[in-house]
Amino acid sequence: MRILVTGGAGYIGSHTALALLNSGHDVTVLDNFSNSVPEAICRVSELAGRRLQVIEADLGDPQTIKRALARTRPAAVIHFAGLKSVGESHSQPLRYFSNNLSGTLNLLNAMQETDLGRLIFSSSATVYGVPDEVPVKEDHSLSTTNPYGRTKLVGEQLLADLAASDVRWSFAVLRYFNPVGSHPSGRIGEDPRGTPSNLVPYVGRVAVGREPLVNIFGGDYPTPDGTGVRDYIHVEDLAAGHLAALEWVLQHSGIGVWNLGTGQGHSVLEVIRMYEQVSGQRIPRRIVARRQGDVSSSYADPAKAERELGWTARQGLREMIEDHWRWQSRNPMGYGG
Numbered sequence: 001m002r003i004l005v006t007g008g009a010g011y012i013g014s015h016t017a018l019a020l021l022n023s024g025h026d027v028t029v030l031d032n033f034s035n036s037v038p039e040a041i042c043r044v045s046e047l048a049g050r051r052l053q054v055i056e057a058d059l060g061d062p063q064t065i066k067r068a069l070a071r072t073r074p075a076a077v078i079h080f081a082g083l084k085s086v087g088e089s090h091s092q093p094l095r096y097f098s099n100n101l102s103g104t105l106n107l108l109n110a111m112q113e114t115d116l117g118r119l120i121f122s123s124s125a126t127v128y129g130v131p132d133e134v135p136v137k138e139d140h141s142l143s144t145t146n147p148y149g150r151t152k153l154v155g156e157q158l159l160a161d162l163a164a165s166d167v168r169w170s171f172a173v174l175r176y177f178n179p180v181g182s183h184p185s186g187r188i189g190e191d192p193r194g195t196p197s198n199l200v201p202y203v204g205r206v207a208v209g210r211e212p213l214v215n216i217f218g219g220d221y222p223t224p225d226g227t228g229v230r231d232y233i234h235v236e237d238l239a240a241g242h243l244a245a246l247e248w249v250l251q252h253s254g255i256g257v258w259n260l261g262t263g264q265g266h267s268v269l270e271v272i273r274m275y276e277q278v279s280g281q282r283i284p285r286r287i288v289a290r291r292q293g294d295v296s297s298s299y300a301d302p303a304k305a306e307r308e309l310g311w312t313a314r315q316g317l318r319e320m321i322e323d324h325w326r327w328q329s330r331n332p333m334g335y336g337g
């Protein structure tokens, strides 16, 4: 089967494209390379031992999207393309709404016009806002504290409206918790532009000497060691979650929503200590003020995905950090060298 992967040159998309190729699917990546590089695709192809089709295009261009769908006729679309920085979304909300929401609408319009109905949507645990309780289940109330999160929440809502309007649609909404790690080869991985805002990429840069120390945002949270707790999930497990969701959209109509997390929370200090153990590097750190908008503790109840998709995360924090360190130490400057 051919699967179209929007944003397939990006962090999660490249790992999922490789998992699709390794499962025998044909893959078309559609990406504008606004936050990725073609080298990622070359490495996916090298790891899979076969080629994938690449269409350099922007989801803001409806005609090109429609032509790409009409030409490739994918069995399903996995839609990763989007901007993802919470901080940037506060300063450039319109860019986020245009890119993420208009991009999704253009894609859905093109799918309707070409009579294609199956799509997997990258959502985020950010749609739970400040969780009332952890672990978070899918039926937790939804709210967001930032424009980025709003694009995910509205994206989910418009998929629900479409699914209710016509049985030909089939949508899997996947709410990722905190994706980290990389393919065990160390050949592909997360390569943020500029200074990373996420914890693990930042710690990795400290470990290779590109940043002097980690600022720990808050040491007074109501958690066992006072630092924020998150559900870090290996990107390889996440990729496997997309293959499970693909089976679902091929066999069902309507919309399903699933958390993709491990169900385990880890604190910032635990992550830093694990990185020290795995890398053998000392990671200087200091506690600074809380980061605005951060929640104390967020981790998933992943039981619904296990029950309905037969998917469960297999790898723990050590494996995630080992694989991140392999990628980071072999590619200290990312794909650029």
Ligand code: NAD
Pocket (backbone or CB within 6 Å): 006, 007, 008, 009, 010, 011, 012, 013, 030, 031, 032, 033, 034, 035, 036, 057, 058, 059, 060, 079, 080, 081, 082, 083, 084, 099, 103, 122, 123, 124, 125, 176, 177, 178, 179
């Ligand atoms: P990423 O930035 O590495 O990948 C996104 C890809 O989409 C990039 O290759 C980028 O060039 C491309 N892209 C962006 N806008 C585009 C457009 N208009 N047209 C064509 N291509 C476009 O991000 P990622 O970490 O791989 O995230 C993938 C998806 O998962 C995003 O939708 C993100 O919001 C969501 N998500 C990510 C996380 C996370 O922490 N990484 C967590 C939850 C949800």
Ligand code: WQD
Pocket (backbone or CB within 6 Å): 084, 086, 123, 124, 125, 126, 177, 178, 179, 197, 198, 199, 200, 202, 214, 215, 216, 217, 218, 227, 228, 229, 230, 268, 291, 294
């Ligand atoms: C993790 C923990 C920080 C950096 C974000 C988005 C979310 C989703 C995933 C897309 C927190 C602490 C971090 C640092 C630190 N993305 N931290 N020093 O905030 O849980 O989630 O990425 O959908 O929407 O909000 O992830 O990696 O930024 O932070 O102390 O330099 O590490 O306070 O407790 P977060 P993160």
